[in-house]
Amino acid sequence: MKxxxxxxxxxxxxxxxxxxxxxxxxxxxxxxxxxxNFVNNxxxxxxxxxxCILTLINSGIVIVKNINLE
Amino acid sequence: xxxxxxxxxxxAGKKIAIDIIVGLxxxxxxxVTHYLIPSKASGDYTIISSAATTTAASTSTTxxxxxxxxxxxxxTSNSETTEVSTTDVATSTTASKVTDWSxxxxxxxxxxxVQTDSSYTSPDVxxxxxxxTTESGSSQISYYVADIYVADITCFxxxxxxxxxxxxYKDTISNMAxxxxxxxxxxxxxxxxxxxxxxxxxxxxxxxxQTDADVCVxxxxxxxxxxxxxxxxxxxAINDGAYQAWTFGPMLLDDSGNAITSFxxxxxxxxxxxxxxxxxxxxxxxxxxxxxxxxxxxxGMTLTNLSNLFEELGCTSAYNLDGGKSSVMTYDGTVVxxxxxxxxxxxxxxxxxxxxx
Numbered sequence: 001m002k003x004x005x006x007x008x009x010x011x012x013x014x015x016x017x018x019x020x021x022x023x024x025x026x027x028x029x030x031x032x033x034x035x036x037n038f039v040n041n042x043x044x045x046x047x048x049x050x051x052c053i054l055t056l057i058n059s060g061i062v063i064v065k066n067i068n069l070e
Numbered sequence: 071x072x073x074x075x076x077x078x079x080x081x082a083g084k085k086i087a088i089d090i091i092v093g094l095x096x097x098x099x100x101x102v103t104h105y106l107i108p109s110k111a112s113g114d115y116t117i118i119s120s121a122a123t124t125t126a127a128s129t130s131t132t133x134x135x136x137x138x139x140x141x142x143x144x145x146t147s148n149s150e151t152t153e154v155s156t157t158d159v160a161t162s163t164t165a166s167k168v169t170d171w172s173x174x175x176x177x178x179x180x181x182x183x184v185q186t187d188s189s190y191t192s193p194d195v196x197x198x199x200x201x202x203t204t205e206s207g208s209s210q211i212s213y214y215v216a217d218i219y220v221a222d223i224t225c226f227x228x229x230x231x232x233x234x235x236x237x238x239y240k241d242t243i244s245n246m247a248x249x250x251x252x253x254x255x256x257x258x259x260x261x262x263x264x265x266x267x268x269x270x271x272x273x274x275x276x277x278x279x280q281t282d283a284d285v286c287v288x289x290x291x292x293x294x295x296x297x298x299x300x301x302x303x304x305x306x307a308i309n310d311g312a313y314q315a316w317t318f319g320p321m322l323l324d325d326s327g328n329a330i331t332s333f334x335x336x337x338x339x340x341x342x343x344x345x346x347x348x349x350x351x352x353x354x355x356x357x358x359x360x361x362x363x364x365x366x367x368x369x370g371m372t373l374t375n376l377s378n379l380f381e382e383l384g385c386t387s388a389y390n391l392d393g394g395k396s397s398v399m400t401y402d403g404t405v406v407x408x409x410x411x412x413x414x415x416x417x418x419x420x421x422x423x424x425x426x427x
Contacts, residue, residue, distance in 0.1 A: 018092050025097045
């Protein structure tokens with residue numbers, strides 16, 4: 001169980017990074033062609049929600065790790 | 071110590087690079103699934119009949135304000151929801167003749183079809199295409215103005231690629247024009263590049279999800295109006311007898327028909343580009359403008375240039391449609407302008423055609 005949890009914790013930053021890359025690309029594309037609606041569509045909104053949750057979890061983990069280091 | 075740090079940085083860099091590639095691949099998958107793979111939308115659409123605008127149309131004068139008031143005061147419910155195909159639409163719109171400008175523009179029409187390389191006249195349609203080149207050197211601009219008179223609003227139609235409403239359906243303007251026996255055709259607003267925005271074609275409401283973008287509506291009574299996204303009301307448009315509606319923009323003239331300098335578009339989109347736009351003079355009299363760009367012979371137009379052009383043409387309302395590589399105008403089966411890299415396929419187009427009863 002602990003192994004699986006460790007694996008998930010290891011994968012979280014990668015998932016966050018991937019979502020960040022997706023959104024940066026969407027924002028750039030949106031500048032060139034806002035009519036394509038890359039940022040405001042339903043799928044993007046769901047991905048944004050997932051990105052926020054992942055960021056919260058990652059931030060929590062990093063904060064806990066920093067406290068342990070201190 | 072520094073060697074260990076360097077190794078760590080390298081390993082981390084590799085992992086980050088892989089993540090970036092995965093992220094970009096995800097964007098690619100998103101693009102393909104949302105925009106490229108043809109997906110037919112559900113078939114329950116509202117059909118707008120021309121009934122409510124009959125009164126307005128029969129009392130039509132050159133004063134467009136009078137007409138719009140007549141249409142606005144109409145309280146007749148003139149829409150129904152049903153499953154239609156685009157072929158059904160063409161049939162139903164052909165049947166609903168509410169306007170007749172054949173006498174009003176009698177001097178523009180001819181008893182028989184008279185066709186030249188740049189003009190077409192018949193008992194119902196008059197088209198004159200003018201190629202204009204302004205300025206010189208790197209600022210040179212080449213554009214085409216198609217001056218259009220129609221005896222009946224049904225001569226002004228739109229078509230969908232593959233005769234289907236949905237995402238991912240694309241075709242060249244030439245093919246769509248040929249499939250629909252169009253005399254003149256230009257690209258429309260490329261509706262399928264977004265899941266939102268008002269889409270009304272030949273009296274059928276395919277999409278009613280509003281956005282912030284300006285909206286252009288052509289009514290059955292022949293009037294054309296532009297709205298900002300915030301002031302547009304789809305129910306009001308349906309009650310007023312909307313026949314076509316495009317969501318791209320921005321609008322190019324103010325309510326008095328004067329050029330504007332502030333547009334509902336990002337600065338990037340306002341720069342010099344190939345353009346396609348529609349202009350309105352009075353019911354039955356319209357113009358379609360295609361501007362070449364991104365080429366040594368034509369730099370393209372800014373939105374300000376385009377707005378000034380429509381003011382000079384004397385239009386009372388004008389609206390920018392999809393531009394760039396999409397800007398294509400065809401006449402009698404031939405591409406009139408010089409599209410960037412030969413142009414690209416589009417999801418829809420505007421057609422001027424003879425309508426046989």
